[in-house]
Amino acid sequence: MKKINVVGTSATGKSTFSRALATKLGLHYIELDNLFWLDDWQECPDEIFFARIEAEMVKAKNGYVIDGNYTRAIPVKWAEIDTVIWLDLPFPINLYRSIKRALSRAKSKQDLWPDSNNQESLWRMFGSDSIVWWMIKTHQKNRNKYIKMMSAPEFQHIQWIRLKTPKQVEHFLAQLDSYEYLV
Template sequence: MNKINVVGTSATGKSTFSRALAQKLSLHYIELDNLFWLDDWQECPDEVFFAKIESEVKKAHQGYVIDGNYTRAIPVKWAEIDTVIWLDLPFPVNLYRAVKRAFHRARHKRDLWADSNNQESLRRMFGRDSIVWWMISTHRKNRQQYIQMMNAPEYQHIRWIHLKSQKEIDAFLAGLDAAAASV
């Protein structure tokens, strides 16, 4: 397990989990949102986005943890992947986290990613472009999509780890610590 993609609906904790996982396994961390979003909420064209992903993967000589969904990038990001970890929290948990995170980000006005100037705002939080609305509208669709992918013949070479609660997520990370301590 050294070429990993962490996926899941917005506000499942993908970034927090992915950073911790990359650190514990001494792997290169790749944040897809940072590669995709340009300044002023402009989207990166696919060919540029895919090239950025390929460039980051090439830098990762020991392996990597890719944080993010972007299913259109599957041919690029899963070209060498060995593991997909799906964080699949219940809808009420995701909704609570999405609202809490958006409010916190809007209040503190920090750039969301290192390579862009994008910030949350209260106006944006309640608009059609909000992460909260995105989570609400994609939660069920994402879940169905990942269930199909787990069972699809073309992805049977990938190890799927399906974590369905914060308790399972915490236990998974703690298990990595226990495995490292016994070596």
């Protein structure tokens, strides 16, 4: 487990989990949102986005933890991947976390990622491109997508780890000190 992609619907805790995982395993952390979002909520063109992902992967001599979905980037981000960890939390937990996180971010006005000036706002939170609305629309769609991918022939070389509850997520991180997860 040296080249990992952590996936899951918005507000599952991918970033927090991925940072902790990268730290515990001594791997390079790659945050796809930071690579994708330009200032003022502009999206990065795919060719630049893919090149940024590849550059981060090349930097990671000992391996990496990629934080994020971005299905269109699968040919790049999964070229050498050995493990996908899917944080598949129940909808009510995701909804609660999504609202709580959006409110906290709107109140703090801090930039969401180091390489852009994007911030959450109450106006944005209740708009059509709200992260909360995005989570509501994509939760079941993401679940269906990853269930299909787990059994797809082209992804059988990947070790899939599906964590369905916050307790499973905590337990997984706690168990990383044991040898079984490092093999």
